Amino acid sequence: MSLAEAPRAYATEVPLEKIVGELRALRAAAQARRYRSAPPDLPSRAETVAAVEGLVAALFPRHFGPSGLSGRGVDSFVALKLAESFASLRRQIELELRLAGEREGRDRTLSRHAEQIAAEFAQRLPHVRALLDEDIRAAYAGDPSAKSIDEIIFCFPGFAAVTRHRLAHQLYRLGAPMLARIVAEKAHSETGIDIHPGAEIAGGFFIDHGTGVVIGETSIIGRNVRLYQAVTLGAKRFETDSEGHLLKDYPRHPILEDDVVIYAGATVLGRVTIGKGASIGGNVWLTHSVPEGAVVTQAKAIEDIFVDGAGI
CATH class of the missing domain: 1.10.3130.10 (serine acetyltransferase, domain 1)
Structure with missing residues (x-):
């Protein structure tokens, strides 16, 4: 549609030609920064x-x-x-x-x-x-x-x-x-x-409910793994080069071995390994590897808060 064909109600109240010109100039500047010649088709x-x-x-x-x-x-x-x-x-x-x-x-x-x-x-x-x-x-x-x-x-x-x-x-x-x-x-x-398309996921993968699940680019997930809603497999930190620019294409997300189960709300960060058959409880915040068959929950933390039935 040309400017001449724009709805008259807008043309009389809004300076369309001026706005279109300003947007054209901004596009041209952005394209000049990105491309060496004429912008390619997208x-x-x-x-x-x-x-x-x-x-x-x-x-x-x-x-x-x-x-x-x-x-x-x-x-x-x-x-x-x-x-x-x-x-x-x-x-x-x-x-x-x-x-x-x-x-x-x-x-x-x-x-x-x-x-x-x-x-x-x-x-x-x-x-x-x-x-x-x-x-x-x-x-x-x-x-x-x-x-x-x-x-x-x-x-x-x-x-x-x-x-x-x-x-x-x-x-x-x-x-x-x-x-x-x-x-x-x-x-x-x-x-x-x-789920980032770079994540490697073996067969038998099941996400139950699912809302809020995040799986980072370099995650590796073994066979028969199950995740529940709001689980995050993320990076612990972003590495930078000597000039402060973010590095890319390096392993920074978790490895889940076969038969791992991670329950709702758990967050696993960094290039850590969750051993075969391990179970990670709900709402756990985990930044270190755990061995095969481990069970990680918040129960110990709760016991520390309540002594002899009295909350501190």
Whole structure:
């Protein structure tokens, strides 16, 4: 829409032309700081989200496809969704590569690189589906309120968040971190569960309830781990270089070994290791490693406050 087409009610009360000009100048200054030449085209958040939702439907066509799918119709629907989603993702991957600083004049190389990433991503989909099947079984086994597998797929926010995470994680590993973050933040906004796409999560992962869960970029989570709402796996501190700039790409989040359970409200910070089969109680604040099979609660602290039944 041109300025001339702007609603007259606004045009008569607000100096649109002046505001538009000031915003243009601010954009130009910001772009000059970020780019060496003309601003490149940006990836589309909407198209990226739509492509991933198409992949979710392809992974679970009877749940998220059209009603009544059966027989060969399922395979036809899956093939269609895969083709649409991969074509869209390839375009978005190429735009991200260009934005990340690929030199101009290498369009053919960029296109080939994007195709390679998209093809490798496609090859990993059966592995993603296999992991999700483990997650579903863990949710069913770990939650007495779950009445069926279908209920988990349709309704559980933890499963919805983990599904998007497993797709986003593959994009992250293959070199499309911005697209991965778009997918992760869309899931975050819809479920209240914040999983950085860099986090490594093995199969059988279950987030019960989920609201307020935060899992940092360099977290490593083993098999059959269960988290409850408001659990944080975060960094204890941010390291800086000699000039005070934040360092990136170094391990700063917890490692959870197999069969760990962390209850509601617990906070685990730093590159600590929670040993296999350990249990971390609700609202515990933990900044050190614990051994295999450990049980960490606040009970000792409570005993220290109350002596012989009298509160101090």
